[in-house]
Amino acid sequence: MNELVPGGNVPLPDGPVRVRVPGAFDVSALVTGEDGKVSGDGDFVFYNQPDAPGARLRGDTLTVDPPRLRPGAARVTVVVSPAEPDAGLGELPAPLLEVADGSGRPLARFTPRRPGRETVLLLAELYRRGTGWKLRALGQGYADGLAGLARDFGVEVVDEAPAADQVPDPDGFLTAVGSARAKAGAPPVAADARLVSAARAHAAAMAEAGALSVETRDGVSVHQRVVRAGYAYLTVGEHLVSGPRTPAEFVGYCLHADGTRRTLLEAAFTQVGWARVTAGPGGDAYWTVLWAVPLTPEGLAGTTAEVGELTNRARRRAGLPPLAPDPRLAAAAQAHSADMVARDFYAHTDPDGGRPWDRAAAAGAARRTIGENIACGQRSAADVVEGWLNSPGHRANILGRDFTHLGVGLAGGGRAGTYWTQLFGG
DSSP: OEEEOTTOEEEOOSSOEEEEOOSSEEEEEEEEOTTSOOSSGGGEEBTTBOEETTEEEETTEEEEOGGGSOTTOOEEEEEEEESSTTOOGGGSOOOOEEEEETTOOEEEEEOOOOOSSOSEEEEEEEEEETTEEEEEEEEEEESSHHHHHHHHTTOOOOSSOOOGGGSOOTTOHHHHHHHHHHHTTOOOOEEOHHHHHHHHHHHHHHHHHTSOOSBOTTSOBHHHHHHHTTOOEEEEEEEEEESOOSHHHHHHHHHTSHHHHHHHTOTTOOEEEEEEEEETTTTEEEEEEEEEEEOOHHHHHHHHHHHHHHHHHHHHHTTOOOOEEOHHHHHHHHHHHHHHHHTTOOSSSOTTOOOHHHHHHHTTOOOSOEEEEEEESOOSHHHHHHHHHTSHHHHHHHTOTTOOEEEEEEEEEETTEEEEEEEEEO
16 A cells, blocks of 8 residues: 655556545545636535535545546545534644545555644545546645635635625516515515526526426426526425516416415525516517525524424324434435435435445444435425325334434435435434
């Protein structure tokens, strides 16, 4: 096994490579081209977005499969930062990088000098050299934080939503919507430029096809367009409508049916984006209106906790003890939800053959019995738990007598919207 020094490199074998950094660190990775820039925000792999083509983050281990990286990828930079937000790298032991092949055979190790005031450390990079790949030890400190590092690599880091006054509203859409919501006792919504961009793209695609659809003939769903526009959501709703000519007509149309009225007046939604595109000889109007709650760490924690509480409420009604939260099961559940979004699948078995118990073990959850519920498309904790309870197989997991612990994950942006995972352990 090679002991590397800064600048030292080692050739990598064909196939997957595992990079592990044990200890009180968060591991991240940036997939870049020859220009050293990412092709989009999806090239930034971190705890809240643990999957990209050819790269998977599970706990303290990053697995990179170079042939499966996105087209044009030439480098994967491995980054570490303190796991505790208030901690500095200088307060921690020097990180240890362990490199192994896909079967776990050790290839190299690297321990950089202990950082000083740096908040992020570029630990190593996997890079293409000819037809093969190599790993180079770096050990380069970075003082501007993970967000600053991401910006320098070309990731668009949005500190706050664009102001509502940056979105033009010549037809008075917000006024019409705000009036209807106020009459129903719902708070107003603010315009978001990213949601407007996604709505325009989807309305244009529907107009070109001459049909209303969640997924247009280019194979892209409205939910995927939201994420591609740079908007990460906790929950999202949509109106896909043809016919109304004005915002007032649109609101009137929505108020006349239960489903469309419920979305229009949903008090939880805080932001909106809208577009109307006309097409065809008759000038048919195609509307896309997107309603959303932006993703925040607090919102994610609150929603997953609500799923746990509703689950335990059902168990108490059945005379069963509550399930205790397990952070390792939660990490595995969150990673599976994000993986289903990133790799566009919906199943208990992932494309690599991994099963629920494999994911639990990889996250360090020492549970003898494992069960899993998944769901997609539901917009709230109450909706998803109700759906599981109405399904015999999912209900059996929720009321399983052998289960003692629970982890919950959710991620938005896939074809069906939001993807939910419950991972049970006993």
